[in-house]
Amino acid sequence: MFLRAVPETAQKPTRPQLATRITLGEVSRSTKGRKGFTYDPETGKLLPGSAVAVKLAMKGEKYSTRRKTAKWERVLREYFRQQGIEVPIEELRKTLYTYLESK
Known part of the structure; x- marks a missing residue:
């Protein structure tokens, strides 16, 4: 086991991190109640339906060009x-x- 310092952004996230987390929460909340598995064309596997929906909704999203x-x-x-x-x-x-x- 290795100990390391807590990242600075864990307690004080940047604005792009906040936007990403909020969007992820909203998208995952909108998939609430989905049952069953869905085919994921990217991996070729069956994944939980809500996971595929979140993955597709978040794919390609950019919130910052921070250096x-x-x-x-x-x-x-x-x-x-x-x-x-x-x-x-x-x-x-x-x-x-x-x-x-x-x-």
């Missing part, structure tokens, strides 16, 4: 968070680039 944050951004954000200061990453970028351009 991965650089390590220096994560380190700075974590430092400010430890100090009790919540600073949006866009503010950090803008401030740092303004500072670097002035030099």
